[in-house]
Amino acid sequence: MKNFILIIALVLLLISCGSNKSFISKSLDKHLATSFYENQFTGVLVVDAASKDTLYNRSAQKYFIPASNTKIFTLFAALKTLPNQIPALQYIEQNDTLYFQGTGDPSFLHPYVKDSTAFNFLKSKSNVVFTTDNFMDTKYGPGWAWDDYQWYYSPERNALPLYGNVVMIKKNPELMVSPSYFKDSVLLISTTENRKETSNIFFYPPQKQDTLETPFITSIATTKAVLEQVLNKNISTRASMPTGVKKTLYGIQADSLYIRMMHESDNFIAEQLLILATSELKDTLNSSFARNHILENELSDLKQEPRWVDGSGLSRYNLFTPQNMVHVLSELYTLVPQERLFTIFPAGGVSGTLKNKFKGDDKPYVYAKSGSLSNNYCLSGYLLTKSGKTLIFSFMNNHFKKATRDERTQLERMLQTLRDHY
Structure with missing residues (x-):
């Protein structure tokens, strides 16, 4: 009798699940068939995190420009390669001299992260030599817009970032500039530019009150000069490290950087x-090596090979499928405990770029990364249903001419359908 009851309960559960899946499929089909979507490209994949069942699939095998959804792959790469504390510097001490090189750590006196580990370490040494030949990458990523050079979201890449590679300018009430090395390079002029394209000359409108963040042009000479001023000591440079075993100085907790990357994009x-x-992974710094390593060794089973050209998603050369996104999100869901994972991702209605979007009734139901470029909006992540299930999803929308807020409104209705009916 007990077995019979269990069988009946299982049958009813299967019927219920099938009915729910059918309702969701019909509802999303109907929504995506409206005139709103007729002149754009949309790909969707929704999967049950526990059972791996596919609830909905529309063009999930097709390639889309991901924008900042690319950061989901970058997060995966970082979690697979980096220790819990970020490598801040590599160094060799010989006699009374410290030779050091950058690792790419972005937190050195970063205006928001504000890690001072490397600063304190270098400050404590008498004779310091900065070695410079380990960076074998470009300042900008492939396909980045050339005229983004002056905007806060497009700093240059290098081996030893300082202050986030941006100049912060504000009035309080006197003009305040950080790093102060650039104070004499700021002109109080009203102009459409924040900086000269080819030099570190910055412009700040006299009537402006809030903070202006502008990338500065990096170089070995600039890094040396900024370091000398902030450390208040002379720094020598040479091309390569001396022969010997390099040591690593560890700094900020890695999750601090992951949260900043994902929440603030x-x-x-x-x-x-x-x-x-x-x-x-190697002695020279080149981001393409990290991307290739992850694709070949950790994600060789992707159903479609993505085109992954940068870490941020600034480039329109990036091409990923919704299946790519859901695959990596599933890997993250297995790799990272849920509480930690959901802390790293923005929560709908609560934090980061989703603070004012996708709000739950009394608590968040969406933990996801958005991605926006003009005419493109993507959202990929995790959804908690009212029945207590976790879904992994990717909605990728490309080549629309409507307002992004309207795209989010339409997407929110579909997310609510998933939340309420599965």
Whole structure:
């Protein structure tokens, strides 16, 4: 009798699940068939995290421009390669001289992360030599827009970032500039530019009150000069490290960078995390090596090979499928405990770029990474249903001319259908 009851209960459960899946499929089909979506490209994949059952699939095998959804792959790469504390510097001490090189760590006196581990370490040494030949990458990623050079979201990449590779300018009430090395390079002029394209000359409108963040042009000479001023000591440079066993100085907790990258969609930290990943794999720093290593060794079973060209998603050369996104999100769900994982991802209605979007009734139901470029909006992550299940999803929308807020409104209705009916 007990076995019979169990069989009946199982049958009813299967019927219920099938009915729910059918309702969701019909509901999303109907929504995506409306005139709103007729002139754009949309790919969707929704999977049950526990059973791996596919609840909904539309063009999930097709390639889309992911924008900042690329950071999901960067997060995976960082978690697979980096220790819990970020490698801040590599160094060799010989006699009374410290030779050091950058690892790509973005946190050195970063205006928001504000790690001072490397600063305190270098400050404590008398004779310091900065070695410079380990960075074998470009300042900008492939396909980045050339005219983004002056905007906060597009700092240059390098081996030893300082202050996030941006200049912070504000009035309080006097003009305050950080790093102060650039104070004499700021002109109080009203202009459409924040900086000269080819030099570190910055512009700040006299009537402006809030903070202006502008990337500065990096070089070995600039890094040396900024370091000398902030450390208040002379620094020598040479091409390579001397012969010997390099030691590593460890700094900030890695999750601090992951949370900043995912919550604020910080492009600079994303780019530098790939460079940092390379520092754990080989002696030279080149982000393409880290990307290739992950694709060949950790994600060789992807159903479609993505085109992955940067860490941030600034480039329109990136191409990923919804299946790519759900695959990596599933790997993360297995790799990282849920509480920690959901802390790293923005929570709908609560934190980061989702603070004012996808709100739950009394608690978050969406933990996801958004991705926006003009005419493109993607959202991929995790959804908690009212029945207590966890779904992994990727919605990728490309080539629309409507307002992004309207895309989010339409997407929110579909997410609510998933939340309420599965």
